[in-house]
Amino acid sequence: MPPKDGPILGASVEREVFAQHRELDSLFEEVLDSFRPEGPPETTLEALKELREALETHFDQEDRLYYPAIWALRPDLEPQLRTLVDAHGEFLAQLDRLGTLLDRGERAEASSVFDYLSAVFKRHEDAEEAALATLDREIDAAH
Numbered sequence: 001m002p003p004k005d006g007p008i009l010g011a012s013v014e015r016e017v018f019a020q021h022r023e024l025d026s027l028f029e030e031v032l033d034s035f036r037p038e039g040p041p042e043t044t045l046e047a048l049k050e051l052r053e054a055l056e057t058h059f060d061q062e063d064r065l066y067y068p069a070i071w072a073l074r075p076d077l078e079p080q081l082r083t084l085v086d087a088h089g090e091f092l093a094q095l096d097r098l099g100t101l102l103d104r105g106e107r108a109e110a111s112s113v114f115d116y117l118s119a120v121f122k123r124h125e126d127a128e129e130a131a132l133a134t135l136d137r138e139i140d141a142a143h
């Protein structure tokens with residue numbers, strides 16, 4: 001039997017993380033759209049700024065709030081979640097690289113870096129959601 005607060009906390013963290021991921025997906029889409037040839041470069045910079053701010057907030061919550069709460073209850077998930085936490089800095093570094101490319105007017109290169117970054121981030125989200133989904137199965141098993 002899991003601790004009394006375990007499944008409730010796990011379910012609410014899972015809901016929150018999933019909801020934030022879908023918001024981040026929309027922001028990634030906005031940046032993607034802004035790379036269409038007819039879009040002005042300012043639109044890309046604005047969309048990137050918004051995405052970067054949302055990612056910083058999301059990463060900070062995962063690093064300091066959500067995942068430590070999960071691994072306090074499920075130590076078996078700690079190594080997996082720590083690996084995901086360790087990847088956060090690289091996403092922000094890649095966004096900075098994108099900003100530099102755009103400043104230099106290297107839009108085609110920036111667009112392909114962004115495509116790659118989007119695919120890697122999607123896999124990151126999938127890995128997190130798979131880890132959190134194990135909490136669901138624990139709840140189901142308890143009923």
Ligand SMILES: [Fe+2]
Nearest residue numbers: 062084124128
């Ligand atoms: Fe993450």
Ligand SMILES: [Fe+2]
Nearest residue numbers: 017062125128
């Ligand atoms: Fe996440």
